[in-house]
Amino acid sequence: MGHVTEILMMENRGFRKQVNGEITFQIEALEIALLTSMIEQIVALLVPLKINESVDPLAQLIGIDSTATKPDDDVLLRLLPDAYQNDREASEEFRRFTERSLRELKIKRAQFVLENLPEPDETVSIKPKDFESWLTVINDVRLALGTRVGITDEQDEDEITGQEDLDHAKDIYAWLTWLQSNLLEEMNS
16 A cells, blocks of 8 residues: 555544534544444443442432442542542532432443444444534543553653553553544534
């Protein structure tokens, strides 16, 4: 394959706004597999714990979870942060009323994106009503990876190097950042 062909193929990757307002999305097979795996891992992390059957049925119906506690896992804490940084009690109360529904919303969005990822050498069209789902799922995957490898801002990303596994993670993080930025640019164009 010639250099010009490779450049043209790279230009077709990512998100592109169409005249009808939809955004098309195309990535390579390896990228699809990587994104699929990472989204599936996020879903597995977010699956809510089972609610005790003896819990008040009304509380269960509206998603109040008296067992919700601050996650021990750093990735979960990044995806489900405390609402009040300086008030543990208020954060616990807020978490009790919101965490289950937030987990369910994140899972629903992730499953939607998984179901709508393009097949290799295909392009999918994303309707404006679905832009937010795509953006939040890509952001969740990016935040999860960044948290696992210790990237918290641009400076940290540059400092993490020298170990092959971390270099690969940094490359994937940079790719996810590019995807997120590309989608935002197309949404705002």
